[in-house]
Amino acid sequence: MIPALAPLFIAEFAHYRDVLVLNDDPREGIPLRTLLDPEIFDQVLDRFGAHYAEGDRRGLASIWTKYYFIKLIPPVVAASLVLGHRLPLHLERLQLVLDEQGMPQAFKLPDAGQRWASTPTDPFQRFEDLIEGHLRPFIDGVAGRVRVSPKVLWSNAGNYFEWLLGVLAAGVPHADLGHGHELLAAPTQPDGTRNPLYQPVRYVKVIGQHGLKRQRRVCCVRYLVGGLEYCENCPLPARERRLECALIKSAN
Template sequence: MTIRALAPLFVGDFEHYRDILVLPDDPRPAIPVRELITTDGLAWLLEHYRRFQPGDDRRALVSQWSRTYFVKLIVPTVAANMVLGHELPVALDKLEVILGDDGLPEAFRLPHEGQPFASKPEGPFERFKELLDGNFEPLIEGWNQQVKLSRKVLWNNAANYVEWLVHAMAGLGLPADMLADGKQLIESERRPDGGKNPMFSPVRYVERSSGPSPLRQRRQCCIRYRLPELALCENCPHIDKPPKGARLPESLVEQA
């Protein structure tokens, strides 16, 4: 069963996110996300994913898989949080992932439907604590330890989608104060304790003399080009100077 309290979110451009968050009565096989940062769990995941996405670069495989994980978890979770003031139980130890026929995350099974915040959160790091500290931080740290994939790459994979979502929701005419914590999350260089905010400034908008301008460009390359048949992303920071062996995306080749 999907979460009925979130139904107002999943209309128009966001309708296809309706069935991503499900409850314990969903019968599909699922994997506790916590297992995916163990040696055996990650080895199983990469072996399974290689059936659909060939490649020997474990770092690139994890990065590519994580992009689907992040976008599918971020969009409904962050939208529910900002628009409805509804907090969801998405910490690593609470969450299970359901894989699709392509080996990528299809849905997430939550232990319950969450609840409205008891009081208004004091800023983005309190509002998004469950997602950032409970899920992203241990997941990214675990993958970094297992495959030595840069934390910066993984955090940028996540923050990229938060930036996109905040701008997309602003484009729908949602009030600025409703989106303020999401905007502040990606505009704050430091956390309240003084530590660096890994979600800070995930993209830049670059003026170019040819092709699309300004180009929305990630700060970190997701290294997907290291996998067979995958080109650079359209918002890759290496678009103007591709690494050796990397291919431009077809959309940009056509405009060159």
């Protein structure tokens, strides 16, 4: 555990205590630059996919990144928004701890980071290390290995980012989450390019149901893996799901 982050690891966040660690953690880690080597990544995905029948590698990779993002994003974003703590997140400097099934367990950081010397002026400055230093090279690397759309993987990351903001709003009402919401609400980045985390989730009215349904904007394609159904927040209507499955099967 990184001592400066200890105030975060209470109640439902307690299980994140040993997720962000330093290099003195005794668990074996693999450098993330090595993980994205085609041969090594294939081995990890094979280990992970051994528990799934007829696992299409695009679906397997998407599911695996979900486990990756749910480990990485909550403690990193909470550290920034709640504690004002900036962590060293550049992919080239981190190691990933995997369990025997190839599941992400922890990230070894080169140092403990530090509090922001001055408050970031906008969400892209605050989350630059996470987005440009880590998520972009990681997502580009995974997408290139298994030919899954980067939009699917960015959506996986954005889904957990949006979910976390709701958790923090309920559990830490005094926290200023403005930059988190601003990031997800911005269609473009400061340089004018598309913001890949723009509105990953929407809330829609469903006929016959009370309240609004939380729905992803982009499907995670987990249905490509044999034996798995669509997520509860899948954006694809039933007819589109059947058609997409038919097209995929005809192409294989």
